[in-house]
Amino acid sequence: xxxxxxxxxxxxxxxxxxxxxxxxxxxxxxxxxxxxxxxxxxxxxxxxxxxxxxxxxxxxxxxxxxxxxxxxxxxxxxxxxxxxxxxxxxxxxxxxxxxxxxxxxxxxxxxxxxxxxxxxxxxxxxxxxxxxxxxxxxxxxxxxxxxxxxxxxxxxxxxxxxxxxxxxxxxxxxxxxxxxxxxxxxxxxxxxxxxxxxxxxxxxxxxxxxxxxxxxxxxxxxxxxxxxxxxxxxxxxxxxxxxxxxxxxxxxxxxxxxxxxxxxxxxxxxxxxxxxxxxxxxxxxxxxxxxxxxxxxx
Numbered sequence: 178x179x180x181x182x183x184x185x186x187x188x189x190x191x192x193x194x195x196x197x198x199x200x201x202x203x204x205x206x207x208x209x210x211x212x213x214x215x216x217x218x219x220x221x222x223x224x225x226x227x228x229x230x231x232x233x234x235x236x237x238x239x240x241x242x243x244x245x246x247x248x249x250x251x252x253x254x255x256x257x258x259x260x261x262x263x264x265x266x267x268x269x270x271x272x273x274x275x276x277x278x279x280x281x282x283x284x285x286x287x288x289x290x291x292x293x294x295x296x297x298x299x300x301x302x303x304x305x306x307x308x309x310x311x312x313x314x315x316x317x318x319x320x321x322x323x324x325x326x327x328x329x330x331x332x333x334x335x336x337x338x339x340x341x342x343x344x345x346x347x348x349x350x351x352x353x354x355x356x357x358x359x360x361x362x363x364x365x366x367x368x369x370x371x372x373x374x375x376x377x378x379x380x381x382x383x384x385x386x387x388x389x390x391x392x393x394x395x396x397x398x399x400x401x402x403x404x405x406x407x408x409x410x411x412x413x414x415x416x417x418x419x420x421x422x423x424x425x426x427x428x429x430x431x432x433x434x435x436x437x438x439x440x441x442x443x444x445x446x447x448x449x450x451x452x453x454x455x456x457x458x459x460x461x462x463x464x465x466x467x468x469x470x471x472x473x474x475x
Contacts, residue, residue, distance in 0.1 A: 180207040183331055188323075204320040204334055212316025219263075219311065226261035227301055230254060230269065234298040243296045247271060250297050266307050272298040350379055354418060382417040385456065390414050392455040402448045420452055427463065 182205055189198040233253055235241045244250040250271065258264045275295050320338050322329065329337070351357045355375045362368045390413070393399060399411040403419040427449075432439040442463055445453075453460055 179209060179335060181205060181331060181335060183326075199323055202322050202324070202326070202334075204322070204331065204338075206318045206320060206335055206338075208316050208318065211318075215315040216312055219308075219315065222261045223263055223266060223303065223308070226257055226263050226267065227303075229257050229261075230267070230299050230301045233257075234296070237296075245294070245296055247297050250299065254299060266304055266311060268302050268304050270300045272300055274298050347379055347383065350382060351375060354382075355379060385420065386415070386417040388457070389417075389420060389452065389455045400448065400451065402446075423448055423452065 184203050184205070185200050186203060187198060188201045189196060191197065233250065234244060237243065244253075254269055258267065258269075273295055274297070318338075320334065322334055324334070355378055357372065357375050362371060389400075393413050393415075399413045400415050401411040402408050403412065403415055403423060404410045423446075427443045427445075430441045432441075445460055445463055450460055453462075
């Protein structure tokens with residue numbers, strides 16, 4: 178999963194006017210999967226940047242821009258290197274190419290002379306040594322903690338840091354979809370009750386997401402139709418918010434007549450049935466409300 182080692186460094190500060198010192202543990206972690214991903218990204222950025230640099234000076238043809246001034250071309254090259262974040266990783270050179278050469282005869286006060294029109298062409302290649310150095314630095318992370326090693330070992334600390342995105346995602350849900358706003362409450366018990374209530378809702382969202390993803394992983398399947406902008410997009414890790422949004426539009430229609438009551442529920446789609454199956458819920462939970470109500474005894 179990762180390569181790691183740790184070291185200590187002394188720290189000191191002032192708390193309430195008193196000097197405090199402690200030993201801080203530094204965890205130096207090299208993630209194998211992160212390094213592979215970052216190296217692929219680096220290679221893609223290098224390839225795209227090289228293509229765009231070559232396109233700055235295309236072969237001469239009608240409608241193709243040519244650079245007749247070196248300063249403007251150099252500014253465009255620097256902009257592309259900064260855009261793709263590959264400064265220092267590519268070696269760029271400029272070649273002066275004569276486009277038109279004419280011999281002008283003497284005319285009145287103008288002596289005979291040779292007139293030239295030149296353009297500048299970009300030549301680019303990879304800086305192998307700089308790229309190798311950049312690749313060696315990818316995938317490293319530095320974590321800090323003051324927890325003693327007896328309570329939080331190196332492996333446990335790495336797992337704890339790796340789980341932090343899930344915790345941050347839960348906080349985002351509390352602030353976003355669940356809309357926690359305890360600051361507008363005046364009483365402490367009201368604030369405590371709101372936080373506990375929304376904590377239950379957060380657990381429901383988390384459990385639903387976990388169950389569906391676990392079921393998809395066990396069956397090596399994916400879900401499609403969750404993204405309105407791209408219905409064919411497939412994902413093995415759907416969020417609960419998208420799962421719930423797929424059930425929008427289900428309508429229970431109740432018509433009261435003198436002969437009785439008619440109920441009708443919008444038929445479930447294949448996606449909705451698949452989600453219910455992954456959650457282990459029967460489709461009848463949407464069908465039962467459509468069944469006629471039993472007659473009321475006189």
